[in-house]
Every structure is written in structure tokens, then in C-alpha cells.
Amino acid sequence: xxxxxxxxxxxxxxxxxxxxxxxxxxxxxxxxxxxxxxxxxxxxxxxxxxxxxxxxxxxxxxxxxxxxxxxxxxxxxxxxxxxxxxxxxxxxxxxxxxxxxxxxxxxxxxxxxxxxxxxxxxxxxxxxxxxxxxxxxxxxxxxxxxxxx
Amino acid sequence: xxxxxxxxxxxxxxxxxxxxxxxxxxxxxxxxxxxxxxxxxxxxxxxxxxxxxxxxxxxxxxxxxxxxxxxxxxxxxxxxxxxxxxxxxxxxxxxxxxxxxxxxxxxxxxxxxxxxxxxxxxxxxxxxxxxxxxxxxxxxxxxxxxxxxxxxxxxxxxxxxxxxxxxxxxxxxxxxxxxxxxxxxxxxxxxxxxxxxxxxxxxxxxxxxxxxxxxxxxxxxxxxxxxxxxxxxxxxxxxxxxxxxxxxxxxxxxxxxxxxxxxxxxxxxxxxxxxxxxxxxxxxxxxxxxxxxxxxxxxxxxxxxxxxxxxxxxxxxxxxxxxxxxxxxxxxxxxxxxxxxxxxxxxxxxxxxxxxxxxxxxxxxxxxxxxxxxxxxxxxxxxxxxxxxxxxxxxxxxxxxxxxxxxxxxxxxxxxxxxxxxxxxxxxxxxxxxxxxxxxxxxxxxxxxxxxxxxxxxxxxxxxxxxxxxxxxxxxxxxxxxxxxxxxxxxxxxxxxxxxxxxxxxxxxxxxxxxxxxxxxxxxxxxxxxxxxxxxxxxxxxxxxxxxxxxxxxxxxxxxxxxxxxxxxxxxx
Numbered sequence: 001x002x003x004x005x006x007x008x009x010x011x012x013x014x015x016x017x018x019x020x021x022x023x024x025x026x027x028x029x030x031x032x033x034x035x036x037x038x039x040x041x042x043x044x045x046x047x048x049x050x051x052x053x054x055x056x057x058x059x060x061x062x063x064x065x066x067x068x069x070x071x072x073x074x075x076x077x078x079x080x081x082x083x084x085x086x087x088x089x090x091x092x093x094x095x096x097x098x099x100x101x102x103x104x105x106x107x108x109x110x111x112x113x114x115x116x117x118x119x120x121x122x123x124x125x126x127x128x129x130x131x132x133x134x135x136x137x138x139x140x141x142x143x144x145x146x147x148x149x
Numbered sequence: 150x151x152x153x154x155x156x157x158x159x160x161x162x163x164x165x166x167x168x169x170x171x172x173x174x175x176x177x178x179x180x181x182x183x184x185x186x187x188x189x190x191x192x193x194x195x196x197x198x199x200x201x202x203x204x205x206x207x208x209x210x211x212x213x214x215x216x217x218x219x220x221x222x223x224x225x226x227x228x229x230x231x232x233x234x235x236x237x238x239x240x241x242x243x244x245x246x247x248x249x250x251x252x253x254x255x256x257x258x259x260x261x262x263x264x265x266x267x268x269x270x271x272x273x274x275x276x277x278x279x280x281x282x283x284x285x286x287x288x289x290x291x292x293x294x295x296x297x298x299x300x301x302x303x304x305x306x307x308x309x310x311x312x313x314x315x316x317x318x319x320x321x322x323x324x325x326x327x328x329x330x331x332x333x334x335x336x337x338x339x340x341x342x343x344x345x346x347x348x349x350x351x352x353x354x355x356x357x358x359x360x361x362x363x364x365x366x367x368x369x370x371x372x373x374x375x376x377x378x379x380x381x382x383x384x385x386x387x388x389x390x391x392x393x394x395x396x397x398x399x400x401x402x403x404x405x406x407x408x409x410x411x412x413x414x415x416x417x418x419x420x421x422x423x424x425x426x427x428x429x430x431x432x433x434x435x436x437x438x439x440x441x442x443x444x445x446x447x448x449x450x451x452x453x454x455x456x457x458x459x460x461x462x463x464x465x466x467x468x469x470x471x472x473x474x475x476x477x478x479x480x481x482x483x484x485x486x487x488x489x490x491x492x493x494x495x496x497x498x499x500x501x502x503x504x505x506x507x508x509x510x511x512x513x514x515x516x517x518x519x520x521x522x523x524x525x526x527x528x529x530x531x532x533x534x535x536x537x538x539x540x541x542x543x544x545x546x547x548x549x550x551x552x553x554x555x556x557x558x559x560x561x562x563x564x565x566x567x568x569x570x571x572x573x574x575x576x577x578x579x580x581x582x583x584x585x586x587x588x589x590x591x592x593x594x595x596x597x598x599x600x601x602x603x604x605x606x607x608x609x610x611x612x613x614x615x616x617x618x619x620x621x622x623x624x625x626x627x628x629x630x631x632x633x634x635x636x637x638x639x640x641x642x643x644x645x646x647x648x649x650x651x652x653x654x655x656x657x658x659x660x661x662x663x664x665x666x667x668x669x670x671x672x673x674x675x676x677x678x679x680x681x682x683x684x685x686x687x688x689x690x691x692x693x694x695x696x697x698x699x700x701x702x703x704x705x706x707x708x709x710x711x712x713x714x715x716x717x718x719x720x721x722x
Binding site for chain 2: 018020021024025027028031063090110111112115
């Protein structure tokens with residue numbers, strides 16, 4: 001199991017106030033070699049991100065009691081700018097999903113979504129995140145080598 | 150309900166009455182006040198004018214009578230001083246003088262007589278046999294002996310006929326003697342009676358005892374009371390004339406004008422009934438009153454008509470307001486229903502998502518080796534597929550519900566009319582199926598998008614579709630929706646045409662002109678508000694579009710909607 005996890009495609013945080021949904025979804029993602037963490041509220045998600053710097057992508061429900069998806073997104077963008085966010089919305093909140101994209105979310109999906117679609121999006125998001133990180137590392141390396149030179 | 154209606158009826162009745170009263174008071178009162186004051190002033194000045202006129206007439210008449218009497222007296226005085234007692238004792242001379250006077254004055258002088266100090270008439274010229282008549286006890290003789298000249302009251306005397314005497318006293322050999330002349334009563338009477346005005350105005354003379362000195366008119370009521378009053382006050386007459394209006398014994402108002410004659414011995418009285426003297430004033434007042442009455446009737450009629458009309462309008466406005474309120478309540482109900490539907494749709498969505506995910510999980514598990522050999526693997530897969538597809542169906546239903554329950558939004562957006570129609574057709578399909586109606590759409594591909602409020606256009610189209618379905622509810626039929634763009638139209642401008650046609654019963658020509666009027670409905674009470682099409686009309690006019698209707702009874706109805714294309718035209722992606 002440990003080896004599987006090390007070989008996982010990505011480390012993803014799933015945030016939704018519907019516990020059964022989170023459980024079912026996380027089981028399915030795990031089965032697809034995703035290293036999954038779960039949170040049931042915006043605040044819980046921020047705590048996890050704070051403690052675990054390896055989270056690459058967040059799947060975030062828009063409609064949640066207390067701190068909703070949009071607010072949580074704002075906080076994530078502010079505090080963890082490298083983490084990509086995929087918004088998950090009900091129908092009534094399509095506009096909110098779009099708004100989220102304007103605020104910097106990677107994409108939005110409507111519930112219930114097809115697992116294949118979700119997986120594709122996740123892969124894209126992770127790839128983007130990694131590419132971004134690589135660029136940053138490259139830039140730093142260049143900085144260091146130029147200093148040495 | 151009935152009680153309520155009666156209450157409303159009473160309210161409008163009261164409103165009509167109050168309005169009527171207000172209009173009448175503000176218009177009739179000033180008219181009455183102004184006319185009343187004017188009439189009153191007019192009456193006063195007319196009275197003054199008539200009084201002044203009568204005073205002047207009576208004064209002139211008095212002067213005439215005075216002149217007459219003085220002239221006659223002067224004649225006699227001249228005769229008395231021109232001839233001596235001895236000469237005048239000769240009856241021939243006396244007769245000759247009488248004839249001379251009669252030649253000048255006509256029969257005014259009746260006779261002449263010379264009376265000695267003992268009261269015996271020593272000479273006489275005239276038509277009566279009065280030679281040697283004895284006047285020693287006659288009242289006039291006693292009075293005449295006391296002053297130089299004397300004018301008597303009217304009396305019958307020895308001749309038994311009304312007459313009066315003018316006498317002058319002369320002296321001869323220390324003896325007083327008197328020359329007297331009798332004045333013809335008829336001649337004097339004619340002179341006095343000469344003043345006749347209107348139907349009832351006439352003049353007469355009274356002595357100190359209020360006895361008539363001339364013959365009054367026959368219809369005169371023998372009531373001496375007013376005359377006695379004038380006689381008492383005669384010393385205080387201003388300008389020698391006194392005028393007063395008072396009721397006579399019969400209760401009629403009479404104008405009396407009095408003037409003194411013969412140094413206060415006689416009173417010249419002119420009297421006329423007020424109704425006669427003021428007949429012109431009275432007829433003017435009558436005409437004015439008739440005009441005021443006519444004006445008042447006109448005002449009351451107008452006020453009645455105006456207040457009726459106004460109350461009818463108020464009632465109509467109230468009714469419209471009431472219907473509008475009902476509509477608002479209805480709209481509110483619909484809005485809250487919409488919100489409820491949105492809430493339910495959203496709540497259902499989550500469990501559906503969980504169910505779909507759980508089914509997905511089972512699917513995932515079935516892919517593991519241990520299940521691959523299972524007998525019922527195919528059945529499991531079929532069932533899971535079914536669960537997923539039904540979940541998808543739920544998603545679509547909630548999606549439609551949600552997108553439809555969205556709050557009315559008048560924001561201008563880029564709208565694809567074809568998509569909007571397809572969405573509405575999907576929503577209406579179930580209802581159409583129950584009504585046995587088939588919906589056919591003929592939508593132009595690459596129809597340009599329009600920039601309008603999506604929810605407003607949705608409202609218009611839904612209204613038209615629902616109306617068509619209502620029309621074919623019992624009979625069934627075809628509902629066809631057609632879209633075309635008309636560009637480079639010089640007259641109408643660029644626009645998208647949407648035609649909604651049904652083959653229902655059609656609309657009678659009489660109703661066609663009214664169907665866009667607010668509150669016009671042919672649906673049973675409680676079914677339709679009569680606002681749907683008028684709202685559509687309003688929305689389209691606001692957009693700069695139009696809505697037209699064509700209908701043939703028995704064949705069907707076609708509504709044509711024109712939505713303007715803005716200059717920034719976007720082709721559908």
C-alpha cells in the first residue's frame with residue numbers, strides 16, 4: 001500500500017460538507033491511485049493545507065455552510081498560490097463556478113460528474129501545478145548559477 | 150361577498166354624493182352670492198331712482214296747482230281793486246267781468262258775487278239764483294272777513310254742488326265788503342287728476358280733516374290713516390315733499406308722495422301701488438332669477454354628470470388596482486414557489502450525486518479480479534448503468550428546474566433564441582403529451598444571437614407556448630415554432646422572427662384587437678389574469694421589438710414575435 005501511495009498520480013484534497021459524498025468519491029479516487037485527503041469545511045481544508053505542504057490540487061465544493069467555496073478559494077489563492085483548485089458545483093451555482101474561475105480556480109465541474117472527466121481535469125491541474133513549480137525551480141537555479149558566475 | 154359588494158357600492162354612492170355636493174357648493178354659492186348682492190344693489194338704486202322721479206313729479210304738480218290757485222286769486226284781487234263797491238254792485242258790470250274771465254280761462258270761474266259786511270250778497274253773476282243770498286253764518290264768510298283774501302275748502306253750500314270759493318276783502322266807506330268767485334270743481338279736479346302714472350298712480354287733495362278736496366279714483370280704499378299721519382308731519386317735509394312706502398288696508402305695498410298746498414291747509418297726495426311703480430324692476434328680477442335658476446340647474450346637471458363620470462373612473466381604477474394587487478400576490482406566490490423549487494432541486498442534487506458516486510464505486514469494485522468471474526456480472530453492470538443513466542436524468546430534471554426558477558433578471562445578455570426555445574419545448578413536452586399536442590420546431594441554423602434580457606424573452610415565449618397549449622387542451626393539435634433572421638430589412642430593420650402557431654379553435658375577430666389589452670381574458674374567472682399577453686407586448690416594445698397576431702376561427706392562431714438584432718451581431722459559436 002505504501003509503495004502504491006508513493007507512486008500516486010497526485011496528492012489531492014477533497015472538500016465537501018456532504019460526508020457520504022466525500023467518502024464515496026475518495027474511495028473511487030484512491031482506487032485510481034490518487035493520494036486523497038478529505039475535509040468537510042473550508043476552515044478544515046485550510047488547516048490541512050497549512051499542515052501538509054505536499055497537497056497539489058484541491059477539489060472544492062462551492063456550497064458549504066460557514067465558509068463557502070468562494071471564500072475558501074480566496075484564502076487558498078492568497079496563502080497557497082501554487083495549489084490548483086477545481087470547483088465542484090450544483091446547478092444553481094454554475095455562475096459561482098465561473099466566478100471562481102475568474103478568481104483563479106483551475107476549472108469547475110458540475111455534480112454529479114463523470115469520474116473520467118474528473119480524472120482528466122485532475123491530471124491537467126496537477127500537470128499545470130508541477131510545470132509551474134518546475135519553472136520556479138528553474139528560475140531559482142538560474143539565479144543561483146548566475147550569482148556563482 | 151355580497152355584503153362586501155354592497156359596502157363598495159355604498160362607498161361609491163357616498164363618493165358621488167360628496168363630489169356632487171362639493172361641486173355644487175363651490176360653483177352655485179358664489180353665483181348666488183354675486184347675483185344676490187347685485188340684485189340687492191340694483192333694487193336699492195332702482196327704488197331711489199323711482200322715489201326721486203316721483204318726488205320731482207309731485208313737486209312740479211304742486212307748483213302747477215299753486216300757480217293755478219294764485220293766478221285765480223290774483224284775477225279776483227285785481228277785479229276788487231280795479232272797481233269800487235258801488236261799481237261792482239251793478240250786476241251788469243259783474244256779468245261782463247265774469248264773461249271776460251270765462252273768455253280767458255274757460256269755465257273755471259263759475260260765478261262772481263259781491264257780499265256786504267252783513268253777509269248779504271248784493272250782486273251776483275252766474276248760472277244759479279243766488280241774488281240776495283245770506284252768507285252771514287257761512288263758514289267761508291266768517292273766515293273771509295278776517296283776512297285780505299281767502300281760499301275755502303270744497304263744500305256743497307247753497308247750490309248743493311261741490312265747489313270752492315276764492316274771496317278778497319275790500320273796504321268802502323269804512324265798511325268791509327267781499328268779492329268772491331266760485332271755482333269750477335270739475336276744472337280743478339281735472340288739473341289735480343292730471344298726474345297719472347302707470348295703472349294705479351294718481352293724485353288727489355285732502356284738507357286738514359283728511360277730507361277729499363278732489364274726486365279720488367273709485368277703486369280707492371277709504372283708509373285715512375296714512376293721510377292723517379302725513380297731515381301731522383306736514384310741517385317737517387323736507388323740500389316740501391315727503392315720500393313713504395307702507396302697506397294699505399288690503400295689505401298691498403303702496404308708495405305715498407305728499408306735498409303741502411295753500412300754506413298747509415291742503416295736502417297734495419300722490420299714491421301708487423309699489424308693484425305697479427316697480428313693475429319693470431320686478432320683471433327684471435324675475436328674468437334674473439330665472440337665469441340664476443337655469444344656471445343652477447345647468448351646474449347641478451353638469452356636477453351630476455361629472456361626479457358620475459369621475460366615480461366611474463375611480464371605480465375602474467380601483468378595480469384595476471385590485472386586479473393588479475391580485476397579480477402581484479400571484480407573482481409573489483410564483484416567486485416563492487420558484488425559490489422553493491430551486492431549493493428542492495439543489496437538495497435533491499446532492500443525494501443523487503452520492504448515489505451516482507456509490508454506483509461508480511461498485512462499478513470500480515466489479516473491475517477487480519474476484520468479481521470478474523461472477524455469474525451476475527452482466528446484470529450488475531446493466532443495473533449500475535441504469536442507475537447512472539437515471540442519475541443523469543435526475544440531474545437534467547433538476548437542471549431544468551433550477552434554470553427555470555432563476556429570478557427574473559432584466560440584465561441584457563447575449564441570448565441564443567434557438568437554445569431558449571429548445572429548453573422551453575423540453576419543459577413543455579410533458580404537458581403537450583397530456584393534451585395530445587405535438588410540438589414541431591423549425592429553427593434556423595446559425596441564427597444570430599440577440600442582446601436582450603434572457604428571462605424576459607423566456608417569459609414571452611413561455612407565455613405564447615402555454616397559451617397555445619391552453620387553446621388546444623381539449624382538442625389536441627400541432628404547435629409549431631419557427632425562427633428566421635431577417636437582415637438588411639430597410640423598413641423594419643434587422644431582426645429575428647419567431648412564429649408560434651397552433652391549429653386550435655382560433656380567436657374571434659372581435660377579440661383580436663383586445664388581446665394585448667391588460668385584463669382582457671376569455672379564460673374562466675380565476676384561470677387567467679388577462680395580463681400574460683399585455684406583459685409580452687410590454688416586454689417586446691421595451692426591447693424595441695413587436696408582437697403580431699393572425700387568427701382564423703376554426704383554423705388556428707399564429708403569433709409573430711420580432712426581436713431586434715443589435716449592431717454588434719454575434720453568430721452562434
